[in-house]
Amino acid sequence: MFRKSFENVRKKCPLIHNITNYVTVNDCANIVIACGASPIMADDKDEVADITTLCAGLNINIGTLNSRTIASMLIAGKRANELNHPVVLDPVGAGASKLRTETAMRLLEEVKFTVIRGNISEIKTLASGSGTTKGVDADVADRVTEECLDDVIALAKGFAEKTGAVIVITGAVDIVADSKTAYCIQNGHSIMASITGSGCQLSAMTAAFVTANPERPLEAAAAAVAAMGLAGETAHARLSDLDGNSTYRNYIIDAIYNMTPEILEKGAKYEVR
Amino acid sequence: MFRKSFENVRKKCPLIHNITNYVTVNDCANIVIACGASPIMADDKDEVADITTLCAGLNINIGTLNSRTIASMLIAGKRANELNHPVVLDPVGAGASKLRTETAMRLLEEVKFTVIRGNISEIKTLASGSGTTKGVDADVADRVTEECLDDVIALAKGFAEKTGAVIVITGAVDIVADSKTAYCIQNGHSIMASITGSGCQLSAMTAAFVTANPERPLEAAAAAVAAMGLAGETAHARLSDLDGNSTYRNYIIDAIYNMTPEILEKGAKYEVR
Amino acid sequence: MFRKSFENVRKKCPLIHNITNYVTVNDCANIVIACGASPIMADDKDEVADITTLCAGLNINIGTLNSRTIASMLIAGKRANELNHPVVLDPVGAGASKLRTETAMRLLEEVKFTVIRGNISEIKTLASGSGTTKGVDADVADRVTEECLDDVIALAKGFAEKTGAVIVITGAVDIVADSKTAYCIQNGHSIMASITGSGCQLSAMTAAFVTANPERPLEAAAAAVAAMGLAGETAHARLSDLDGNSTYRNYIIDAIYNMTPEILEKGAKYEVR
Numbered sequence: 001m002f003r004k005s006f007e008n009v010r011k012k013c014p015l016i017h018n019i020t021n022y023v024t025v026n027d028c029a030n031i032v033i034a035c036g037a038s039p040i041m042a043d044d045k046d047e048v049a050d051i052t053t054l055c056a057g058l059n060i061n062i063g064t065l066n067s068r069t070i071a072s073m074l075i076a077g078k079r080a081n082e083l084n085h086p087v088v089l090d091p092v093g094a095g096a097s098k099l100r101t102e103t104a105m106r107l108l109e110e111v112k113f114t115v116i117r118g119n120i121s122e123i124k125t126l127a128s129g130s131g132t133t134k135g136v137d138a139d140v141a142d143r144v145t146e147e148c149l150d151d152v153i154a155l156a157k158g159f160a161e162k163t164g165a166v167i168v169i170t171g172a173v174d175i176v177a178d179s180k181t182a183y184c185i186q187n188g189h190s191i192m193a194s195i196t197g198s199g200c201q202l203s204a205m206t207a208a209f210v211t212a213n214p215e216r217p218l219e220a221a222a223a224a225v226a227a228m229g230l231a232g233e234t235a236h237a238r239l240s241d242l243d244g245n246s247t248y249r250n251y252i253i254d255a256i257y258n259m260t261p262e263i264l265e266k267g268a269k270y271e272v273r
Numbered sequence: 274m275f276r277k278s279f280e281n282v283r284k285k286c287p288l289i290h291n292i293t294n295y296v297t298v299n300d301c302a303n304i305v306i307a308c309g310a311s312p313i314m315a316d317d318k319d320e321v322a323d324i325t326t327l328c329a330g331l332n333i334n335i336g337t338l339n340s341r342t343i344a345s346m347l348i349a350g351k352r353a354n355e356l357n358h359p360v361v362l363d364p365v366g367a368g369a370s371k372l373r374t375e376t377a378m379r380l381l382e383e384v385k386f387t388v389i390r391g392n393i394s395e396i397k398t399l400a401s402g403s404g405t406t407k408g409v410d411a412d413v414a415d416r417v418t419e420e421c422l423d424d425v426i427a428l429a430k431g432f433a434e435k436t437g438a439v440i441v442i443t444g445a446v447d448i449v450a451d452s453k454t455a456y457c458i459q460n461g462h463s464i465m466a467s468i469t470g471s472g473c474q475l476s477a478m479t480a481a482f483v484t485a486n487p488e489r490p491l492e493a494a495a496a497a498v499a500a501m502g503l504a505g506e507t508a509h510a511r512l513s514d515l516d517g518n519s520t521y522r523n524y525i526i527d528a529i530y531n532m533t534p535e536i537l538e539k540g541a542k543y544e545v546r
Numbered sequence: 547m548f549r550k551s552f553e554n555v556r557k558k559c560p561l562i563h564n565i566t567n568y569v570t571v572n573d574c575a576n577i578v579i580a581c582g583a584s585p586i587m588a589d590d591k592d593e594v595a596d597i598t599t600l601c602a603g604l605n606i607n608i609g610t611l612n613s614r615t616i617a618s619m620l621i622a623g624k625r626a627n628e629l630n631h632p633v634v635l636d637p638v639g640a641g642a643s644k645l646r647t648e649t650a651m652r653l654l655e656e657v658k659f660t661v662i663r664g665n666i667s668e669i670k671t672l673a674s675g676s677g678t679t680k681g682v683d684a685d686v687a688d689r690v691t692e693e694c695l696d697d698v699i700a701l702a703k704g705f706a707e708k709t710g711a712v713i714v715i716t717g718a719v720d721i722v723a724d725s726k727t728a729y730c731i732q733n734g735h736s737i738m739a740s741i742t743g744s745g746c747q748l749s750a751m752t753a754a755f756v757t758a759n760p761e762r763p764l765e766a767a768a769a770a771v772a773a774m775g776l777a778g779e780t781a782h783a784r785l786s787d788l789d790g791n792s793t794y795r796n797y798i799i800d801a802i803y804n805m806t807p808e809i810l811e812k813g814a815k816y817e818v819r
Contacts, residue, residue: 021587022295022568022571022587023571023572023575023587024572024575025295025296026296026297026299026300026469026470026572027519027572029296029297029469029470030468030469030518030519030522033467033468033469033518034467034517034518034519038409038410039409039469040366040369040409041294041295041296041336041337042337042366042370043337043339044337044338044339044340044372046340046371046372047338047370047371047372047373050369050370050371050372051369051370054369054370063587064587064588064589064590065590065593066589066590066614067590067592068339068341068614093586093588096586096596096597096600097588097593097596097597097600098592098593098596099590099592099593099596100593136584136585136586137584194579194580194803195576195579196572196575196576196579196585197572197575234515238515241804242780242784242797242800242801242804243800244580244799244800244801244802244803244804245576245579245580245799245800245803246573246576246580246795246796246797246798246799246800246803247796247797247800249519249576250519250520250523250796251515251519251520252519253517253518253519254515254516254517254518254519254520255515255517256517257467257517257518257519258514258515258517295568298568298569299569299570299572299573299742299743300792302569302570302742302743303741303742303791303792303795306740306741306742306791307740307790307791307792311682311683312682312742313639313642313682314567314568314569314609314610315610315639315643316610316612317610317611317612317613317645319613319644319645320611320643320644320645320646323642323643323644323645324642324643327642327643341612341614507788511788522792523792523793523796524788524792524793525792526790526791526792527788527789527790527791527792527793528788528790529790530740530790530791530792531787531788531790
């Protein structure tokens with residue numbers, strides 16, 4: 001099933017509009033290409049409606065947001081909704097500043113999202129209106145473990161119910177849920193937390209996957225999450241003793257580039273709850 | 274002849290001012306260093322005139338343009354013209370949004386460019402005032418092939434005549450033309466389309482080459498294009514089965530770093546029409 | 547002694563707020579993670595006070611500054627001072643434009659810095675109020691050599707006396723000085739000048755080191771400088787004939803990732819004057 005989702009990305013090569021932070025933007029562009037889609041980055045309010053119209057899907061990432069780009073996010077999101085294009089939200093650092101929390105909440109009010117992807121602290125912030133986000137990483141007290149998995153699944157399903165979006169919570173176990181069904185994905189490697197932007201990259205790639213599979217956003221998002229985790233495993237297996245997080249970053253993108261739909265199908269480790 | 278152009282870059286180490294997009298800016302800086310020049314990135318309207326004055330050449334790239342940086346592009350471009358410094362334009366995504374097309378057209382009106390480098394869709398947009406640019410990649414219908422090569426050469430020469438600039442159209446075959454002479458360069462590898470920013474990098478490197486060779490912009494631009502293509506070949510030859518577009522990106526810059534003027538002279542594949 | 551400084555970074559994992567340029571921001575984030583700390587990048591005036599409050603230390607880098615981010619630098623710097631958080635200044639290109647020089651001088655007036663790190667041209671500009679900075683690299687006439695080392699040490703100690711900050715001047719020999727004591731650090735490799743952003747990365751990492759060692763900023767900054775130089779040596783030893791500056795950039799970050807406090811202690815080469 002994940003195979004089909006991935007095949008569609010490679011076959012349709014959807015053009016994805018990204019309004020994203022300047023920290024990880026290059027990696028986002030390269031991973032979108034690696035998975036078979038085509039990225040365009042544009043964030044000025046005077047062009048985002050045009051670019052969204054030209055593209056087939058939109059990815060909004062609020063890291064390094066500012067007053068200029070917040071306006072652009074709203075314009076692009078509404079335009080994508082009008083056109084019925086899939087839209088992904090990555091609420092980077094929601095809970096870490098009033099501006100990020102309020103911007104994320106405002107985006108949720110004014111734009112209908114297909115997928116919302118964050119770490120547990122970011123998603124809790126959005127779901128509850130308050131949070132304990134410490135920077136851009138999940139708070140230790142929030143970490144998703146087997147012990148609290150049921151609670152996290154319930155949170156994801158509830159927030160999916162409320163927003164109509166597929167909710168993706170990434171961590172040691174990744175949860176991908178709509179209001180009824182949750183994929184618990186076990187792919188990945190703990191060293192993925194040692195590179196900046198693995199979450200940003202996943203959000204950009206998820207936009208490619210749901211855009212290429214408009215009828216099945218839950219499965220498409222789960223496929224993207226499994227692909228990212230599997231790439232993390234493949235990349236880890238290549239590391240020599242001298243390699244560290246910078247080489248690892250390159251190897252993850254390389255692994256997506258070389259991944260086939262069959263490899264994904266075979267390597268995906270998940271259960272459905 | 275390409276050897277001499279490249280030797281001058283390594284010998285003169287020209288300082289190049291770049292106003293460029295935030296997607297590929299790091300790669301642009303590293304390839305400018307790799308070829309032997311020195312980059313400085315600055316895009317605020319209150320400093321670009323100073324920075325342009327300090328530098329020997331200017332590279333303007335309109336990817337991720339915004340109202341703040343558009344003003345800076347105009348100031349810097351005019352200042353470079355006053356100082357008789359070479360200026361390169363990379364009209365990223367011209368045709369993809371009204372803002373990009375209009376900004377590119379306005380830059381063409383108010384600034385005299387030494388080189389304009391884009392893919393065929395971008396150059397067609399500028400030459401005709403309309404285009405079918407799909408995002409930041411050339412439209413499939415526009416792709417440069419052997420069959421349409423004569424038409425593309427005529428387009429490049431005509432646009433060179435009109436603007437007084439050397440026109441560089443990159444694709445499967447790269448065209449570098451002034452109003453009378455066109456280099457058709459066969460270096461490169463198709464996998465170069467799989468990394469973000471190979472065009473941006475080439476534009477930045479072209480600025481270094483034409484700045485170091487002020488008397489011969491046509492040959493200097495052709496040398497830069499051949500160097501980029503040759504680096505793409507060298508980098509491809511290094512790839513293992515596990516490597517993908519991210520490692521490939523690093524290897525291209527590495528290949529420029531290790532390329533000597535002699536290697537370029539020997540490896541360049543082109544004809545003059 | 548450097549061992550202890552590095553151990554504290556790995557143990558405390560301080561959260562570091564970075565207001566930094568878009569050229570090297572990704573490398574800054576990855577090296578902060580590599581050394582054991584956690585980065586967050588945020589530059590909007592409406593959130594920097596929140597983010598600085600959340601973090602334990604602040605790194606201000608003026609490369610690609612603009613009117614919007616200059617305001618944010620001032621707000622964040624003052625907030626960090628109120629909270630008694632360490633603040634690092636990287637005056638990228640001070641002396642290259644009026645805007646950069648004036649901004650750096652204004653930051654020095656309004657914010658108390660724990661560490662100021664630049665090349666000799668940048669530091670001279672700040673210490674004297676004028677300079678001959680050519681772009682973002684040190685001017686040739688300014689290069690730190692054994693011959694002029696005593697003068698540079700005197701400059702660093704004098705400027706440390708004046709500002710109350712630890713002064714770091716990087717070059718072939720790196721000087722780390724307060725008003726009384728100077729470390730002259732001999733680690734590093736000349737190829738480090740061939741990658742963009744090794745200085746920016748060092749400043750970000752220095753913020754992590756001084757934040758984790760609030761009682762001993764001089765030693766902590768010296769430890770960060772030695773770690774960066776040692777990483778440059780380790781990375782150089784890995785290079786194959788085909789590798790160039792792009793791969794080297796990755797290897798430096800990898801080397802920090804794999805460096806232990808013991809390796810640093812053993813590999814640091816310095817004298818105290």
